[in-house]
Amino acid sequence: xxxxxxxxxxxxxxxxxxxxxxxxxxxxxxxxxxxxxxxxxxxxxxxxxxxxxxxxxxxxxxxxxxxxxxxxxxxxxxxxxxxxxxxxxxxxxxxxxxxxxxxxxxxxxxxxxxxxxxxxxxxxxxxxxxxxxxxxxxxxxxxxxxxxxxxxxxxxxxxxxxxxxxxxxxxxxxxxxxxxxxxxxxxxxxxxxxxxxxxxxxxxxxxxxxxxxxxxxxxxxxxxxxxxxxxxxxxxxxxxxxxxxxxxxxxxxxxxxxxxxxxxxxxxxxxxxxxxxxxx
Numbered sequence: 051x052x053x054x055x056x057x058x059x060x061x062x063x064x065x066x067x068x069x070x071x072x073x074x075x076x077x078x079x080x081x082x083x084x085x086x087x088x089x090x091x092x093x094x095x096x097x098x099x100x101x102x103x104x105x106x107x108x109x110x111x112x113x114x115x116x117x118x119x120x121x122x123x124x125x126x127x128x129x130x131x132x133x134x135x136x137x138x139x140x141x142x143x144x145x146x147x148x149x150x151x152x153x154x155x156x157x158x159x160x161x162x163x164x165x166x167x168x169x170x171x172x173x174x175x176x177x178x179x180x181x182x183x184x185x186x187x188x189x190x191x192x193x194x195x196x197x198x199x200x201x202x203x204x205x206x207x208x209x210x211x212x213x214x215x216x217x218x219x220x221x222x223x224x225x226x227x228x229x230x231x232x233x234x235x236x237x238x239x240x241x242x243x244x245x246x247x248x249x250x251x252x253x254x255x256x257x258x259x260x261x262x263x264x265x266x267x268x269x270x271x272x273x274x275x276x277x278x279x280x281x282x283x284x285x286x287x288x289x290x291x292x293x294x295x296x297x298x299x300x301x302x303x304x305x306x307x308x309x310x311x312x313x314x315x316x317x318x319x320x321x322x323x324x325x326x327x328x329x330x
Contacts, residue, residue: 055214059097060110060145062312063286065117066272067212067243068151069304070288072131074208074239075155077294084159086202088209090192090227092149092164094174099143113312114145120311128304131155148210150178153185160184163199165192196227201235212243221251225258228291232262239292246285249277259289260328268293268324270301272308275316298322 058064078085099110118140123129135154139146146154149164156162162185166172172189179185188195192211200209209231213220224242231240244255259267273285290297305320312318 055093055147056097056101056103057107058109059104059147060099060114061107062109062113062116062272062274063243063245063283064145065113065312066286066305066308067288068135068148069129069132069308070270070290070301071148071208071210071241072135072151072155073128073297073300073304074241074290074294075152076131077296078206078208078239079155079157079160081206083206084157084161084204085206085208086161086163086204087152087156087207088195088200088202089149089152089162089164089212090195090210091212091214092166092175092187092192093147094166094171095147095150095164095178095187096139096174097145097147099145110145116311117308123307123311126307128300128307148212149175149185149187152208152210153179153182156184158184161202161204162186163188163195163202165190165195167191193223193227197230197234200231200238205237208239208241210241210243215245215247215251221255221258224255225261228259228262232264232291237292239290239294242289242291244287244289245283246271246273246277246287247283248281252287255289256325257328259291260325262291263327264291265327266293266324267291267327268298268301268322270305270320270322272305272312272318272320274312274318275314276319298324 135151176187179187271287309318
């Protein structure tokens with residue numbers, strides 16, 4: 051396993067994913083009962099944008115760099131939780147990963163379970179959350195967690211599945227992992243991130259998710275530019291199983307606001323749709 055998110059932290063895909071994730075967490079907070087967030091591929095939790103890895107790619111300049119310069123988004127209530135979660139790190143030129151953003155949005159009664167398989171990344175993740183009684187940072191394959199750690203005792207929550215897509219079996223792993231999890235916890239909210247890069251991989255993932263037979267799923271896709279013949283990374287997707295009833299509407303509004311900020315010279319497009327489940 052060679053993937054290091056430090057090269058990509060704060061890029062346009064992180065911005066889209068994390069704003070949408072924050073909307074899912076905010077919805078869970080509408081009810082007084084506690085909930086748990088699971089992050090199956092958590093990474094190290096916090097990234098330094100001046101580090102060699104981030105400077106080498108410069109991807110954050112096209113993501114969080116552009117967002118910070120977009121004054122019109124600072125007063126948009128849909129972005130408020132996200133900006134609140136970023137605030138402790140922005141002056142230090144750091145960017146929080148998914149688990150730390152989620153943690154900062156939790157109430158005292160809520161919990162986070164963050165999993166990371168890579169030993170070095172897991173060590174840093176544990177240090178980020180050292181002493182935090184609301185968080186479990188665990189060096190473990192996130193797919194194993196989906197098969198054994200759900201449902202949570204809280205009975206409510208969100209599972210973020212954010213694999214690196216560096217293995218040929220990634221789509222199969224996602225579908226198998228979701229089958230195991232849905233069998234144990236059919237009522238959880240599951241958010242599956244994927245890159246818009248190889249059209250064939252995206253089509254295979256869409257079809258694999260349809261075979262789960264889930265009646266309620268919303269898929270969100272944001273393209274900085276159209277698919278490219280050289281199959282470069284042009285967009286980001288998030289498929290949400292059991293989404294809040296307001297999610298599709300909020301996702302439309304979020305991406306409408308982000309498109310002029312994050313788009314390339316060719317212009318950004320997006321779509322929010324509910325794919326029908328495959329017939330049994």
